[in-house]
Amino acid sequence: xxxxxxxxxxxxxxxxxxxxxxxxxxxxxxxxxxxxxxxxxxxxxxxxxxxxxxxxxxxxxxxxxxxxxxxxxxxxxxxxxxxxxxxxxxxxxxxxxxxxxxxxxxxxxxxxxxxxxxxxxxxxxxxxxxxxxxxxxxxxxxxxxxxxxxxxxxxxxxxxxxxxxxxxxxxx
Ligand code: S3P
Numbered sequence: 001x002x003x004x005x006x007x008x009x010x011x012x013x014x015x016x017x018x019x020x021x022x023x024x025x026x027x028x029x030x031x032x033x034x035x036x037x038x039x040x041x042x043x044x045x046x047x048x049x050x051x052x053x054x055x056x057x058x059x060x061x062x063x064x065x066x067x068x069x070x071x072x073x074x075x076x077x078x079x080x081x082x083x084x085x086x087x088x089x090x091x092x093x094x095x096x097x098x099x100x101x102x103x104x105x106x107x108x109x110x111x112x113x114x115x116x117x118x119x120x121x122x123x124x125x126x127x128x129x130x131x132x133x134x135x136x137x138x139x140x141x142x143x144x145x146x147x148x149x150x151x152x153x154x155x156x157x158x159x160x161x162x163x164x165x166x167x168x169x170x171x172x
Contacts, residue, residue: 001071001072002072002094002096002169002170003072003073003096004025004075004095004166005075005098006076006098007077007144008099008100008101008102008140008150009079009102009107009133009136011108012079012102012107013100013102014076014077015076016155017155018075022074025163027074028074029074029076030075030076031076032060032063032064032067032076035063036056036059036060039059039063040059045116045118048118057083060078060087061087064077064087065090068090068091068093068095071094075095079136080119080136082136082139082140082143083139088143092145096145096166096169097143097146098144098148098165099143099147100158101147101148101151102151103151104126104130105126112126119132146165148161148162
């Protein structure tokens with residue numbers, strides 16, 4: 001069975017959707033940021049602070065390459081995974097990619113009180129989100145196999161959509 005790979009901006013619900021898919025499909029689930037943090041023995045925010053974004057991105061490439069070897073997993077990724085085309089190339093080898101598309105205002109409301117996301121831990125987070133999203137939307141759309149618009153959907157409804165797309169294709 002292929003992997004279900006979730007991509008999308010911070011706060012698009014990747015982690016929550018992955019957990020719910022794991023429960024409903026009884027498949028194992030892994031989050032690339034958690035693997036990076038555990039291999040580095042420090043949270044992502046601390047990696048950014050101490051070694052900078054490019055160090056994190058190199059580590060992310062390594063981790064994504066190794067997670068992409070798996071089969072039948074739910075793989076949830078960090079919001080910047082699309083910045084390096086080799087990540088997408090690797091993830092597509094054994095996986096179907098789902099882009100959880102979410103409006104900037106919805107993202108802002110979900111993550112405004114979260115200080116663990118270094119890229120939006122700035123004076124005007126909404127402006128930052130809008131800028132990053134404008135820059136990345138094309139990358140998400142080009143990378144993905146399917147787009148699921150999550151702005152007005154509950155976690156369960158997002159999972160319904162993913163399952164309805166993914167499962168029938170696995171039986172062919
Ligand atoms: C990032 C998103 C974060 C994490 C890091 C960088 C990004 O993951 O990988 O802070 O560039 O958008 P989440 O999308 O899980 O918050």
